[in-house]
């Protein structure tokens with residue numbers, strides 16, 4: 128049975144063009160720097176994001192962890208939004224791997240107020256840890272794919288520069304943010320010193336993420352990637368799909384956003400379901416189903432019987448994510464299926 132899979136955009140399978148590119152890829156040993164497909168992907172990524180250099184990494188998590196390790200020293204403190212992916216879903220990695228502690232700030236829709244960030248920066252004092260990094264998430268996953276407005280990004284970066292603290296952007300879905308703002312992605316990336324983005328989500332590549340920054344930063348990051356076991360050999364087979372992702376898939380994300388909006392509108396008209404439409408900006412829809420008197424897990428199990436997959440849990444919060452393989456008729460079928468549960 129073919130399911131309408133709205134659990135995440137990570138479920139996207141590669142396109143035909145990607146499969147052909149993988150089959151025909153030119154490869155070499157990337158640890159020796161000799162994989163032409165990896166080199167090409169990294170050059171393209173650096174150029175698109177307006178940075179000096181890029182590094183292909185195994186996953187978004189590995190990319191974020193490498194960036195935190197590269198920017199900090201053990202014992203330092205990192206400012207993060209309290210529901211960010213780095214603090215929630217990366218297995219406590221920054222404590223274990225980078226040896227840093229987190230200073231968490233509550234954001235509104237996942238977006239931290241620059242004044243709160245500035246207030247969280249530690250003074251120079253023998254007792255205090257050094258604030259050595261600010262992490263932003265754009266789009267913000269748990270907040271429902273929300274985009275950081277450019278003026279907030281700009282003032283955050285100005286504060287960071289004034290205090291001589293680097294900014295890392297977890298831009299797993301930065302191309303969704305750029306699509307929403309209708310600007311080139313480098314206009315977002317210029318307000319951060321390093322950016323991680325995923326090829327494996329809405330861009331449909333099977334594996335991998337990329338980090339970008341200065342040449343010096345990437346040279347140091349490369350060593351941490353090796354340390355974490357991310358020095359792959361003929362990785363060009365993966366890069367070949369990543370190249371197609373950057374060339375073909377970054378410009379079509381508006382379709383996913385329109386489908387998410389359509390889905391959110393349809394679901395929000397169903398009694399018992401509440402959606403904050405202000406947060407439906409990109410490809411994620413977060414629904415509060417408290418009014419349906421069931422948990423997300425029960426809701427997910429019922430939808431599964433109707434051929435639709437969403438992630439369930441013990442909370443009343445259900446997340447739907449649209450992507451390349453979800454067409455308008457799938458969204459319509461989903462709304463009808465939810466209605467039929469009542």
Ligand SMILES: *Cc1c(COP(=O)(O)O)cnc(C)c1O
Nearest residue numbers: 186187188189212264268297299
């Ligand atoms: C998915 C995601 C990641 C990590 O990606 P993986 O490739 O699954 O490790 C990091 N940050 C955000 C915001 C994400 O949504």
